Amino acid sequence: MPTCTGGHESQSSDYCDTCGKRFAGKSTPQQHCRRPSAISAFCPSCDTPRQGRFCELCAYDFSNGGSVPAPGIQTPPDRQENRWYAIVTGDRLQYELATERSDRIAFPICFPERRIPLAAPRTRIGRRRASDAVPPEIDLSEPPADPAVSHHHAELIAHDDGTWEIVDCGSKNGTYVHGSTDPIPRHTAVGVGHGTEIRIGAWTAITLQKTEE
């Protein structure tokens, strides 16, 4: 057991147990690094300024140290047996709730139901911007365009085990799931599954559907 300059015997050999003095010649054993989620202002992969959980350019996922989906079609094992679709319709209830304080937006007269296959690990939901190189997979700028849906409203994430999550990417008017009248917290993954109805904007309802092939 080392003895420190103050004359104390110590069990620990880095700092004296009794008076806390550092033992000479002992280099500091422990790192003082920032927590792993330390603020990085730029994407480590492509240097684009960070604007949310996912890099706008290369899809680097900041929340888990960047598990970037491989380019090309990558079908998670579950989706070899089951196919997932997003059914997009106009929902009267959502309209009622969303337009409580504003009479400016009229409910569309005609709303063709759209059935969008979900083939990628991540599916973006939003209204296409003219400057978008690739429009969101679920694009609410297609007529009748829902003006209260944000450009980068939310993302659906598929996991290898067949489970799904939705993340609100900082939308103006919120994302509602599971029949709740409270929006889900922003930038937080919420579990969804077959039959879950996701409501956004002035009237948009997106229902997840799993079919066996």
Next chain:
Amino acid sequence: MTAALEFTAVVDQNEYLFQGEREVEALVSVAAKGREGEVEPDQPPRAAAVLIIDRSGSMEMPRQKLDKAKEAAAAAIDQLRDGVAFAIVAGNEAGEVFWPPEGRLLPADSGTRAAAKEALRGLRVAGGTAIGQWLKVANHLFTDCSDAICHAILLTDGQNQHETPEQLLELLGQCEGRFTCDCRGVGDDWVVDELRTISSTLLGTLRMVPEPAGLAEDFRTAMEAAMQNTVPDVRLRISTPDGAKVRFVKQAYPTIEELTDRCVQSGPRSGDYPTGSWRAESRDYHVAIDVEPGEVGDEMLAGRVQLVVPRADGGERIAGQGLVRAVWTDDAAESTPIPPSLALAQGQEELAQLIQKGVDALDHDDDTATALLGQARSKAVDLGVQPKVDQIDRLVDFDEETGTFELRVDIARRDKMWVDVESSTTAPPPLENVTGPEIEE
């Protein structure tokens, strides 16, 4: 039972103190990850789980609430791993083991799960509420389980009316350290502080479930998380040199919890702070230690922070360590900066206080409430924690142009309660350069 998690503690602090200064503060981030290759995969830890369901008369007003509560209990039962010992407690002004009829825990398998779910269909409600009695029954069920991970989920829709606060505290004290309890309040007739005292003392989570329809998913997630807990009774041990004293220990993330007064002496210069059961997760602790100032240039260890984990043979294992240091300087440029993560933890603690006081003031003094909640909102904006801004916006109207706040006109009780419950939840360090909500045209 082998400990299956590996802990790392990372200390974030500015170790430089200006000469003569004695206050050391640090943020200790503890991360637990699964250990490879040291646990036999077919020997998961022994675990026991009790569902505590409110059976007071109000649970069937409306009828849907009771139906959804039963669904939720069934959803939780479906998450039980085979072999986990379980039971259901039903409570009103008394508590009783509702299932199994034998009145003790039974191991989960397809037969017992089905039997429990079938029995739930026949659960009838009537009577009042004395939550301490329910906890007492659960505590008794856990009697022979001291080496297992013991966990309960408690559901109530109302407040204690057949028990005094003192009685509840007394019964809570008997349960402390014996099992963890996640509390769920459905609707808006229960009292946040009451359930918070329980979840805090019993090292569990507190959630509000505004609509009964949300109960099943909540219970499923809660039990799923509990099944991932593999190490019970983890303690944070802080050893300090002579002349130094721990001023406080608080959990800063994911929720704010005061741990200072729960210290148990573990050596001549060390104290242990309980942290309950862990799965692969991360939690932050805000630690403050007062030390005798050294001379300029002196370096001292203010506190050795260790994670202490029980071993199967009854001993303990040090599973991770972080060092909180102090170095004295006469250069103020060295001693002034505060690491952002620590500043955020301090800020969020202040924010939580402001929110809770503001919510309390809503009952009797609108002016005070407006002032406090307005301050809270400004603070949340400064800290960059958007979820908190959103929560406060349920209660105040903020005018961007004039920069003024006003209480919303008809604040629903459930919004008040939601903000109160969420006030102790904290955000991890904010993302820089996040774009705010989309501006539509």
